[in-house]
Amino acid sequence: MVRPRKDERIDIKTRAVESAARLFVERGTDAVTMQDIAAEVGCRAPALYRYFPNKEALLLAVHDDGFRRLYAHKAAAGRTAGDDAYERLRLGGLAYVRFALENPNLYELMFIERGPFLRLNALRAAGNAEAEDIGQRSLEFLKTSILACQKSGYLEGLDPDAAAFTFWSVVHGAVSLALRRRGPFHAVEPERIVAQAVETMMALVARTSR
Amino acid sequence: MVRPRKDERIDIKTRAVESAARLFVERGTDAVTMQDIAAEVGCRAPALYRYFPNKEALLLAVHDDGFRRLYAHKAAAGRTAGDDAYERLRLGGLAYVRFALENPNLYELMFIERGPFLRLNALRAAGNAEAEDIGQRSLEFLKTSILACQKSGYLEGLDPDAAAFTFWSVVHGAVSLALRRRGPFHAVEPERIVAQAVETMMALVARTSR
DNA sequence: TCCTGTAAGTGAATACCATTAACTTAATGA
């Protein structure tokens, strides 16, 4: 069997991303081989190379897909939120850290691992101008939230870009440390400590109210 | 040549950590093979396995060594600092992020990569009770600094453990995002943005002064 | 309808690594 007929073709490109996502999320990227993915898709490993130049590229595709899903999820959640800017910021932060700790392998792939980042750099170096990092939009969401807070009298006088990046740093940092068990995790569960970091940050924000 | 005589022996264990550290710091862990390290040391790759059960263990040794150097560095810097607790916290944060951005590959190895963390877990799982994470001491340093700030009237009413973890989250998060170019890095240099995150955090702390 | 060039796979190499095996010689100590 060398080439399947039209009626028994499978959409390798799409299915590869789906399968890789599932396997990566289950086991982490290092524990998944191209053969594993191919087996899941229903083809041999070399077939994947017709659609992705290497494993890193497949990693990046899963990474991008993860962001699209995250944003869809956030957009849906945002619509049901109230209109209190402070509370929105707080719930957004808590949602972020919960998402991360509930999907640690996906979070690693999207925010921590070097592979997708390197691949993106390679694309840019190759003159691929449209190689945009879909992850950058996280920051814009956050900035909107910060601006709303400032309109409500919080964080007066702070540069909103700097504030947004700082807030993102807290949530990302807390999650990253938790995933490596860096912190006072001997006794308490990671979820609690990470949530507490968000609450601590919000307590500081609260004291900036005029 | 099968085994060197006593007078032409080399201290493989020590030199392996040194060489590995240098190579890892130069190229990043993935780009360094056991052969590269052995070549640097002056032996063959399998000889390394007499002293380290696998590459991960060697990684962990370099990781631990990095922390020892970081703490020595911090202790030296601390001695020259003034007695203003707020300023100490600020300068400590700035020193941390500068260290990270000046030694990105070392920082990756110490705080971001999964390898050393997994190795530590393996040790613990094997009942190795003294497998203590030397990285945990970072947090204690920070807590001391936070407590001093509270004595000076800042951060009143906040749990010092939570505050310390939150502060660490900011600096680690900012550095981690910067290393993946996540943030408004199109125009501005990473150093500036990361430092700005520290300053933003400190601005929030300043407003808690009674 | 037949022919030809291209597309989409396949199985068999290749190359690189971490790690293990089998073996050789130096040191040690009775």
Next chain:
DNA sequence: TCATTAAGTTAATGGTATTCACTTACAGGA
């Protein structure tokens, strides 16, 4: 002196990403 152990070596082994050479299906024109 000699047996045992220690410290290396070279030569496998096994796994994995990636490339190669080849086969067959399809699409489009003669």
